[in-house]
Amino acid sequence: MPTLTIDGREVSVPEGATVLEAVRAAGIDIPHLCKDDDQAPIGACRTCLVLVEGQRGLPASCYLPAADGMRVSTHGDALDRVRATVLDLTLAMLDPGGRGASLLATEAARFGASGPFAPAPNAAFDDSTPAFTLNHADCILCQRCVEGCQDVQHIGAIAVLGGGEAARIGTFLDRPLLQSICTSCGTCVSVCPTGALYPRVAGSLAT
């Protein structure tokens, strides 16, 4: 069992654990927007950055294997600044008046982020299925929904389409969800950290 030092605290984790797991085992709260507790890391959100003594740069702790004797910091001038910037960039993807912003802004502020900033231009909204809606204005492209659809359910109805600023979650040929192979199992809804995928109230309540 590797033993690490996290912010001066010693913590032991099982063989094969990641640094993020060690950080959380030490009771330290850092953002990890795209990491699902039960799934493999995606490494998309870059909010779980840490500083490791003797290593260059600021690795994403979700992807970093925990090694014996590792000395990890979750705070520091440069680290806090970079993380706040990453969170600011993340918040900048969100509609300031939307569900995602309201869910993330307060938490992000704890880590020095000051967004949200500009409204997202013309983000699409998919309400084709009766089970849930997909509001791209609340999406941070963390890809947990894609992982849930493929790695949990092995359906693979959604993926990240396009690149750069045009990147978005969508189906094959970018059709509405109802016209795709999506079965409305709702795994994507349960893992979405920003409420971009959200149950329809009329559907989630019986009366």
Place this chain on the structure above:
Amino acid sequence: MVLAERNALRTDLGAVRAVDTICAYCGVGCGVKLHIDDRDRIVWVDDQPANPSSQGMLCVKGRFGLTFVNHEDRLTKPLIRRPSAGGGTVLEEATWDEALDYVAEKFIEHRDSFAVLASAKATNEDGYVLQKMTRLLMGTNNIDHCTRLCHSPSVEAMLRQLGSGATSNSYEDYDNAGCLMVVGTDTSSNHPVIASRLRRAIDERGTKLIVVNPKRIDLCDYATYFLQPNPGTDVALFNGLAKVIIDEGLLDERFVRERTRGFEEWAASLADYTPERVQEITGVPAEDVRGAARVYARPPVPRGLEGIFAEAAAAKGYGGSCLIWGMGVTQHTCGTDNAHALLNLALVAGQIGRPGNGVSPLRGQNNVQGCGDAGCIPDNLPGYQGLGDANRAKFEKAWGAPLPSEPGLRATEMFELAARGRLDCMYITGENPLLSEPYIAHAEEAIKKLKFLVVQDIFPNETAEYADVILPATSFAEKDGTFTNSERRVQRVRKAIEPLGDSRPDWEITADLARRIARRLEMPVAQFNYEHPSQIFAEMASLTPILGGISYARLEALQEEGIQWPCPDADHPGTKRLYTETFNVGPRAPFVPVEQGPPAAELPSRRFPLLLNTGRVLYHWHGGTITRRARTLLARSPELQIAINPQDAARYGVKDGEDVVLYSKRGDLSGKALVTDAVRPGDVFVPFVKLQEHNANFLTNAVYDPKSRIPEYKVCAVRIERAGAPQVWRRGRRESVGPGRG
């Protein structure tokens, strides 16, 4: 980060607490976390990653369909039918005392002509109390449940060849198999989470998939072989696969020598089933018969095997094969023969009793396994203990009165007798035969002839319209208990909300009723003094060796793990796979020779040129009594779709999306045409859910497999016409149509 945490309480949806329990739809037995608001409503359903049967997966019905619990149609008061001022009758609200006293008196009056339908949606405890009342107080074994309509042929065949009707393996064997042969089941619709596991094995392990189905199902996209036999020709197909395995020397010689009997005689019976002849009968190309047989008998070792699975594959030099089947095998007049043919195949290939292989009749209802385990079958006491003297003596000693020794009526026999006026009184719990029986018009006649009918359910349904008394039960979310899933895992069902209105859990209603009957008959009243389901389970476990080591205390300590029976004592960890050393019929399982007979009782004719196949859609559950009351599901699938091949659509002038009518000798139904090459030319497919007042069982044929008494839901002859088109044929006269051969 609040929402970055998995399974966080959905306060944003109004949830104030969350309760872990088990999904109430299919037999997979997924763990669910019900998020409840301050008005006791389910506002969100999360998956439960700690549950080993579902591993965090969930389907649309479990996620969005459990809201039926709070639906305004729920029965909340006992109802008694009384004469109305206008001359007819009317159902009036009553107190529990009034209703149960009335039922007790009537049941006693009809004690010699009484039968019970138990519910495979209710808990083990509900079922146990119900069969105890039936046997101990009503003095009859006339109790059965819906397994008669789904897997009774599998159970019949498995009891004869293996000694138990249960799935031999665990779901984890699917994860670690080299080949999955999926027969007569649209797994993605009926057991979606098992389908996810199958896809995962194929994606991650390189597992081979063989699909056998007359209809192209979604899983076919993943299949190495897709065998599309003519309906009703499964015996020929499976005999053919077995013959290839023997002829090409792919049989497991050691397994056949040491663990089976009757091989020579059976092998000789296969002489005529050459791949070429099988092609003639089934329409499956001979090369595919050969190819599928080779993959099933000698599957590749899947990637990334570990532990016992790696050892098992290393010992053999090839992977394991899991044989998985559903109603496509069983709902035929030759259903039991079909199941024998499947089991013969598993035995000759030695694909049973080792890690990574097995035979799985996928169980439909959430607790159809448990309902049988609890004794709600006419020929066995709880735990499949026969009605012989020794077993009866054990139960008589515990229950304090003599028990009936004659096997009781099977569900389908109950309706036949009722139709002939030879059954007077029924207690139907959580079942709706007027949607689920074949040839509904006939079943309706039977129900009408009953002198006294009690329906105990959560929603008013078609059968309840003929009830003399309706007793409001609670849903799964309002009670404690256990469900047993398709891999024999006993799982804890936990009360999440208070019962709606005056509704009560089934076990509580039945026990209260039983006390009233016992008092009147001067029988042991104290036998029904239960205060909590844990007491019922403890009693059942004490009398049922396969459950002997399971208790609520153990289940609570194990949290979401559950325990797989057989679990004979408190130190036993439970059993992942059966038949590793021996069979319940003895050390050697017999081969049972079966011959291909006529494919179905009713075949296409000039008047009814198409074959109707029935099945399911993902968004509905069985007859739809529940799913029609889950808004999301109904919105996703609001109308019946009648699937027809493009060739036939062209021949009969039917366009995609058009309103059409299907006719059989027995009735008609309307729906929307779905023109698709997923069905073969000559076939039409309709799910048996009732939508917009139309249901496939208006058309299906009430003919039965002589061995198991299952109806032939899967094949009957029909004609399709555009709605409003002038009638080409006049409808057949009703009186010319009998209830079918026996």
